[in-house]
Amino acid sequence: MEKVRIAVIGLGARGSQILKDILLKMADVQITAVCDSYEDRVDDAAKAIVEAGQDEPFKTTDYREVIACGKVDAISIYTAWDMHAEIAIASMRAGIPVASEVGSEYSLNNCWQLVRTHEETGTPYMFMENCCFGKDELLATAMMRHGLFGEVVHCSGVYGHDLRKEVAEGIQQRHYRFRNYRARNCENYPTHELGPMAMLLNINRGNRMVSLTSVASKAAGLKAYIEETKDKVEYSDEVLNATFKQGDIVQTLVTCENGETMLLTLDTTLPRYYTRGFTVRGTKGFYQQETNSVFIDGVHPEECELDTYRNYEKFLNNATEYEKDYLPSIWKDISPEVKEMGHGGMDYFTHRAFIEAVKNGTPMPLDVYDAAAWMAVSVLSEQSIREGGSVQQIPDFTNGKWMFRPAKDVVEL
Amino acid sequence: MEKVRIAVIGLGARGSQILKDILLKMADVQITAVCDSYEDRVDDAAKAIVEAGQDEPFKTTDYREVIACGKVDAISIYTAWDMHAEIAIASMRAGIPVASEVGSEYSLNNCWQLVRTHEETGTPYMFMENCCFGKDELLATAMMRHGLFGEVVHCSGVYGHDLRKEVAEGIQQRHYRFRNYRARNCENYPTHELGPMAMLLNINRGNRMVSLTSVASKAAGLKAYIEETKDKVEYSDEVLNATFKQGDIVQTLVTCENGETMLLTLDTTLPRYYTRGFTVRGTKGFYQQETNSVFIDGVHPEECELDTYRNYEKFLNNATEYEKDYLPSIWKDISPEVKEMGHGGMDYFTHRAFIEAVKNGTPMPLDVYDAAAWMAVSVLSEQSIREGGSVQQIPDFTNGKWMFRPAKDVVEL
Numbered sequence: 001m002e003k004v005r006i007a008v009i010g011l012g013a014r015g016s017q018i019l020k021d022i023l024l025k026m027a028d029v030q031i032t033a034v035c036d037s038y039e040d041r042v043d044d045a046a047k048a049i050v051e052a053g054q055d056e057p058f059k060t061t062d063y064r065e066v067i068a069c070g071k072v073d074a075i076s077i078y079t080a081w082d083m084h085a086e087i088a089i090a091s092m093r094a095g096i097p098v099a100s101e102v103g104s105e106y107s108l109n110n111c112w113q114l115v116r117t118h119e120e121t122g123t124p125y126m127f128m129e130n131c132c133f134g135k136d137e138l139l140a141t142a143m144m145r146h147g148l149f150g151e152v153v154h155c156s157g158v159y160g161h162d163l164r165k166e167v168a169e170g171i172q173q174r175h176y177r178f179r180n181y182r183a184r185n186c187e188n189y190p191t192h193e194l195g196p197m198a199m200l201l202n203i204n205r206g207n208r209m210v211s212l213t214s215v216a217s218k219a220a221g222l223k224a225y226i227e228e229t230k231d232k233v234e235y236s237d238e239v240l241n242a243t244f245k246q247g248d249i250v251q252t253l254v255t256c257e258n259g260e261t262m263l264l265t266l267d268t269t270l271p272r273y274y275t276r277g278f279t280v281r282g283t284k285g286f287y288q289q290e291t292n293s294v295f296i297d298g299v300h301p302e303e304c305e306l307d308t309y310r311n312y313e314k315f316l317n318n319a320t321e322y323e324k325d326y327l328p329s330i331w332k333d334i335s336p337e338v339k340e341m342g343h344g345g346m347d348y349f350t351h352r353a354f355i356e357a358v359k360n361g362t363p364m365p366l367d368v369y370d371a372a373a374w375m376a377v378s379v380l381s382e383q384s385i386r387e388g389g390s391v392q393q394i395p396d397f398t399n400g401k402w403m404f405r406p407a408k409d410v411v412e413l
Numbered sequence: 414m415e416k417v418r419i420a421v422i423g424l425g426a427r428g429s430q431i432l433k434d435i436l437l438k439m440a441d442v443q444i445t446a447v448c449d450s451y452e453d454r455v456d457d458a459a460k461a462i463v464e465a466g467q468d469e470p471f472k473t474t475d476y477r478e479v480i481a482c483g484k485v486d487a488i489s490i491y492t493a494w495d496m497h498a499e500i501a502i503a504s505m506r507a508g509i510p511v512a513s514e515v516g517s518e519y520s521l522n523n524c525w526q527l528v529r530t531h532e533e534t535g536t537p538y539m540f541m542e543n544c545c546f547g548k549d550e551l552l553a554t555a556m557m558r559h560g561l562f563g564e565v566v567h568c569s570g571v572y573g574h575d576l577r578k579e580v581a582e583g584i585q586q587r588h589y590r591f592r593n594y595r596a597r598n599c600e601n602y603p604t605h606e607l608g609p610m611a612m613l614l615n616i617n618r619g620n621r622m623v624s625l626t627s628v629a630s631k632a633a634g635l636k637a638y639i640e641e642t643k644d645k646v647e648y649s650d651e652v653l654n655a656t657f658k659q660g661d662i663v664q665t666l667v668t669c670e671n672g673e674t675m676l677l678t679l680d681t682t683l684p685r686y687y688t689r690g691f692t693v694r695g696t697k698g699f700y701q702q703e704t705n706s707v708f709i710d711g712v713h714p715e716e717c718e719l720d721t722y723r724n725y726e727k728f729l730n731n732a733t734e735y736e737k738d739y740l741p742s743i744w745k746d747i748s749p750e751v752k753e754m755g756h757g758g759m760d761y762f763t764h765r766a767f768i769e770a771v772k773n774g775t776p777m778p779l780d781v782y783d784a785a786a787w788m789a790v791s792v793l794s795e796q797s798i799r800e801g802g803s804v805q806q807i808p809d810f811t812n813g814k815w816m817f818r819p820a821k822d823v824v825e826l
Contacts, residue, residue: 261660
């Protein structure tokens, strides 16, 4: 396979960015089909493809036609969350390897369908969680693999991203966020923080998530934002009168089979700077992304002052010192071009991994069991919140295979 | 009342420090009785009192004798957690105003007994949560009261204090931590973070905590620490063979009547620097103690880079800029002497508030309802963890009076 013929389905902000910034720049990729339910997006994408020197792609507003067109080796999905599983399942049934952008699921059954379809068809499926390829996350994971943190007992992470404008202007932008934030209250986007934690803790590979409890604060951020901006932005009555169910801060505590806990925080409708707050806690030390800090028992001072609360200052950005020994080579050797390709390079690494696995017929680094377990957290979080934080059992989508599936990182660490 | 005659009950590390560093330095305080179950501690305290130029105090190993001795205007308790309520209740029944050091409760009934005894006797009771007088906590609370954060929807805090040495050497040190960490698994010390959050959110004063869920990681930190240090420290077999039930990281999510949520983290048996991680999140901005940061919508950049995870650097320590306008006067005008009196001065402020209220017959700034509600979190956390994180309803110890009790800060903000 000299060139992998890719279909891009879903051409909103994310899909068109990946198309233009990454896929069209890969010498061994040809975009042979584009699809979106909005025709103008399809035309724009086709134009960009032709401008990049490739042949006019197959164009459609119906993903079934992409699957049937006979011109694609693999499909990559960037649609609204509610279409991810349906398209991926159809693609696997047609024997076409498929990559799914991250998102939220709405039922456990959808998660199961993904797993069952993959098991029945054997068609490769990759879950495109770019943060699993993140620089900080891989540095911390490498340090953990080399024993620097001792036995890890806890991880935490945040999706801290002020999306108020994107949600409030969702209808104009033809984006699915508006309807999701209005209608649901859950950890609606768990995988940016959960993915890297799950890989580090060998979830589905020697460990598994067994239960969770999820609690949501009241929803005040979006209403206040729309009130604040209504003189500057032309909102429709639907937006002005909207009541949002999505709590501003949603926190989910996950317990793992081997006794570790994970804290996930969804934080997208209050003013803040972007953060992922990836944190790893072990018996010998910790990594803390929020301050880029490492603390190792015996190496760093045992006793810190109780009278000041500025102890972090001594450790600020000292994680950088560990890059020399522990940062994986993809990040050590990153080119300036790749750095510009989205989220500092991790979008490229994720797509490169998918293309390589398709070309070489090797296993996907993030698979259907990861997708099912991680996205199930949205569904169970919604149920838990509705019941005031009740405990929800997380299904074992591997059907016991987690006990013998070997641990494996997305790159060598 | 020229001099307030105080009895100090409990003369371990904390009690003797408060006695020597604070109470003996107050011109309007006389220590007229000292009590501890260990006689040598009583003798040491009496010696320090005489050396400070005061009369030899009444000495006993039985707190009942303190209450009966007729020489005290108020009692201050620093014993093991399990004796706090019993002594406070006996003191209130005798009509002696009482201050209780913070800690953990073991039954809801004890919390209720505190409340009922106070209501029946009318004897003043103060809960000595020093962090409610903390500099950072009061700065953030003042900013919140002045509307800088908009509507607050979420707070979080941490008791992040590496106590491995203290727990492991607890038997030698005649300290109650060892037995508590061995026998229980719960949020065993909630009030350092919960107190300031509860004050800010007007808990028991227009708002109340309604439910919680609590999850604990496995307990690996103490075992690893003892293994690591056993060649340097002479541990008894009881310590070497101990199995600790207390999870290393315990996280508790509290939901409030008015829709806010609070996250409490107990983090005392893994290597780390001291932190309280006090965080306030509102519709217009946030305060974050971990990086001493303030972020205000419209003032600070709306869009931060997604490609780097170092956005915190722009806001590091900028909270200091707000001190001029919002730091309460006790902290602005703090003397060098007070700063040295423990935890940067807040121990002094807490004790000063108690003495003033006793002298003037004014209401205690942190009262029996605060104590009951906050310490109930330990009990309910223990139940929740035992049930995998089940939802626990938090009693309304005010019996509906939270609806009309006016909001009140510990100092003017």
